[in-house]
Every structure is written in structure tokens, then in C-alpha cells.
Amino acid sequence: MVSAPSSLTSKVRPLAFEAGIVALAFLDSKVAFVGTDDAVFLMGLEEGATPVAVAVHQGGVLSTASDGKRLVTGGDDGRVMELLSDGTTRELAQEKGRWIDRVALGPDGAVAYSAGKVAHVLQAKGEAKSLEVPSTVGGLAFAPKGLRLAVAHYGGVSLWFPNAAGAKPEVYGWKGSHLGVTFSPDGRFLVTTMQEPALHGWRVVDGAHMRMSGYPSRVKSFAFTADGKWLATSGSGEAILWPFQAKDGPMGKEPAMLAPSPTSRVTVVAPHPKDPVIAIGYEDGMVMMVRISDGAEILLRAPDSDPVTAIAWHGSGGAVAFGTEKGQGGLLAF
Numbered sequence: 001m002v003s004a005p006s007s008l009t010s011k012v013r014p015l016a017f018e019a020g021i022v023a024l025a026f027l028d029s030k031v032a033f034v035g036t037d038d039a040v041f042l043m044g045l046e047e048g049a050t051p052v053a054v055a056v057h058q059g060g061v062l063s064t065a066s067d068g069k070r071l072v073t074g075g076d077d078g079r080v081m082e083l084l085s086d087g088t089t090r091e092l093a094q095e096k097g098r099w100i101d102r103v104a105l106g107p108d109g110a111v112a113y114s115a116g117k118v119a120h121v122l123q124a125k126g127e128a129k130s131l132e133v134p135s136t137v138g139g140l141a142f143a144p145k146g147l148r149l150a151v152a153h154y155g156g157v158s159l160w161f162p163n164a165a166g167a168k169p170e171v172y173g174w175k176g177s178h179l180g181v182t183f184s185p186d187g188r189f190l191v192t193t194m195q196e197p198a199l200h201g202w203r204v205v206d207g208a209h210m211r212m213s214g215y216p217s218r219v220k221s222f223a224f225t226a227d228g229k230w231l232a233t234s235g236s237g238e239a240i241l242w243p244f245q246a247k248d249g250p251m252g253k254e255p256a257m258l259a260p261s262p263t264s265r266v267t268v269v270a271p272h273p274k275d276p277v278i279a280i281g282y283e284d285g286m287v288m289m290v291r292i293s294d295g296a297e298i299l300l301r302a303p304d305s306d307p308v309t310a311i312a313w314h315g316s317g318g319a320v321a322f323g324t325e326k327g328q329g330g331l332l333a334f
Contacts, residue, residue, distance in 0.1 A: 005288065005297035012300055012330040015051065017041055021323025024312035025066035027085035031321050032071050033329055034061050034310070040071065042087055045319055045333055056081050056089055063103045063113075068315040072111055074100025080113045080122075092122060104149070106142030112149050114140060119151045121162040129162040131169065139181035139192065152181040152192050157202075159190075172202045174209065180220075185228040189249055193219045197235060199242075201249060210249050212242055217265060225271040225278070230256070230292065232269040232278050237261050239269050239280045241292065259290045259297055270311035270320075279320055281308025287322050287330070301330055 019035035026032075033041040033051065038058060041051035057075030065072050071083040072092065080093040080100055098115035105111060109124035114137035120130045135154035142149055143159075151158045156173035177195035184191075189210070191201040197218050201210035219235035230241040231250075238260035242250040259280050268281035276292040279300070287301035287308055301308075306324040313320050319333040
């Protein structure tokens with residue numbers, strides 16, 4: 001750890017919201033702060049811009065996904081909603097009396113969402129498809145190429161081709177409750193977070209297992225770096241980065257550890273969309289920007305006991321934003 005990290009805190013634009021922040025996304029030249037209630041706070045990146053509340057759900061937001069052009073949200077009102085940068089909203093689907101637990105975005109405008117044990121895929125062209133899995137869906141992720149959806153559930157992950165009529169999904173099994181799920185950028189690896197403090201992974205081509213454990217608490221935030229070389233994760237007092245450069249992924253290798261805190265745990269990790277840099281949020285409210293190659297640290301937000309709940313980068317890498325449990329936020333444009 002760098003003993004005295006440099007700081008950009010004076011250049012961060014401080015923000016305050018009427019609700020806690022649960023997610024973040026950049027939409028074109030605006031940033032969307034997703035609140036704990038029914039609103040998304042949409043704000044331009046220019047100096048002097050102020051957040052505008054946009055009502056999206058009639059209740060709490062449970063899940064979000066964004067591709068930099070649109071934000072798709074699932075709510076406890078049973079609706080799947082789309083928000084664009086100009087503030088317009090559109091209902092994509094509704095499951096009356098159900099909660100929309102997970103959403104994901106795929107190729108050619110595809111949207112996936114889940115309610116209970118059923119995963120649904122909506123396509124710009126063609127009819128909606130659905131798949132029932134053995135237990136409540138824990139996570140959804142589209143493969144980088146082709147229309148293939150990973151559905152995490154108890155006992156593993158089902159890989160499903162929605163457009164392959166009559167084809168059964170391929171199941172990658174491992175005992176336990178699987179929650180979040182993601183593919184590596186090249187599609188070679190599939191990784192889930194689990195109810196226990198561990199990750200599990202598979203090599204897609206042959207189903208070879210990869211177990212990543214040793215965390216003091218459950219991993220709630222994880223993401224691959226843009227080049228796919230590292231999988232950054234929360235769940236410890238530092239950001240844990242598992243190496244995925246080799247054909248066997250992290251098996252037999254030690255993870256890298258960045259920006260350790262002696263008094264707090266990492267809550268959010270957000271890799272830069274282009275460069276080997278990670279933004280890291282902590283339980284105590286601190287936000288750091290860290291370079292992977294040498295661990296050099298830059299402080300973006302000093303700790304204040306307000307847990308960081310969301311961090312996002314603009315797709316160009318030219319801005320980063322963060323939000324906290326108590327509704328504080330920050331925006332840094334480079």
C-alpha cells in the first residue's frame with residue numbers, strides 16, 4: 001500500500017440526494033443515480049448541472065443494468081422499465097404481483113429479467129422466451145457473443161440459448177446457492193458469487209471447476225477488467241484480484257490484493273472501461289482509485305462512516321461517479 005496516497009478529492013463534485021443510492025450508470029452525456037425509492041436522479045456532466053428526479057417505479061428498485069445508452073431497472077412493482085438519457089421512460093414488461101429480482105442487457109437490444117424461478121428474454125425482433133430453473137434466479141448474464149444467457153440458481157448455472165427451440169440448457173453444476181454471475185470478456189470463463197464467502201468458476205469449453213475462497217465476508221461486487229486479465233472482487237479489507245490470463249484461470253495462482261484498509265471492508269469494485277485502473281468503495285465511505293500494475297492509490301472520497309454502495313465509469317473513461325447508503329454522491333470528470 002502506498003503510505004500517502006495522492007488525492008483528487010478537491011476536484012470531485014459533491015452531491016446529495018433525497019434517498020440512498022443503490023446503483024449508478026452513465027447514459028450518453030448524463031449520469032443516473034438510482035435511489036432506494038421509486039426515483040432515478042438524472043444529471044448532466046457539465047459544471048453547474050443539478051440532478052433531476054425521474055419517477056421510474058411505483059416502489060423500490062431491485063435490479064439494474066446499463067449499456068451506456070439506456071438504463072433498465074426491475075422493481076418490486078413487477079415492472080421492467082427502460083430509462084434514456086433524455087429522461088423518457090418505457091415499460092418493457094410487467095409481472096403482476098411479482099418482484100423483478102434481476103435484469104441484464106444483451107446483444108441487439110435483448111433484455112433478460114427474472115421473477116422467482118423464471119428467467120425471461122425480450123428481443124427487439126421475435127417473441128419473448130422464458131426458462132424455469134430449479135430455484136429462485138440468483139443472477140443473469142449474457143455471453144459476450146451470440147444470444148446465450150447464464151442463469152444462476154441453487155446448484156449451479158444454466159446456460160441457455162433462447163432461440164434454440166426445444167434445446168435444453170447446459171447446466172454447470174456446483175452445490176450451494178449461486179447469486180451474481182458474469183462471463184469473462186472473451187467468453188472463456190463463467191464465474192458466480194455464492195451465498196457463502198466464495199466465488200465459483202467454470203471454464204466454459206469443458207466445465208472445469210475453479211474455486212475462489214478465503215473471504216471473510218460474502219462477495220457482493222465483482223467485475224472483470226476491460227482486458228479480461230483480472231477479476232476484481234469485494235468481500236475483504238482490500239480489493240481481491242484473481243488472475244485470468246492463463247488457460248486455467250486462477251487455479252494454482254495467488255490473487256493480487258490492492259488498497260488494503262485496516263479498519264474497513266471493500267463494498268464496491270469498478271474497473272476502468274479501458275485502462276488497468278480500479279475504483280474501490282469501502283464500508284467506511286472511502287473511495288480510492290488504484291492502478292493495478294503498481295498499486296498506486298488516489299483518494300477520491302475520505303471516510304465518513306457512510307458506506308459506498310455504487311460506483312460507475314463513463315464508457316470513455318472520462319468520468320467516474322459514486323453514491324452512498326445515506327444518499328451522498330460524487331462526480332469526477334477528467
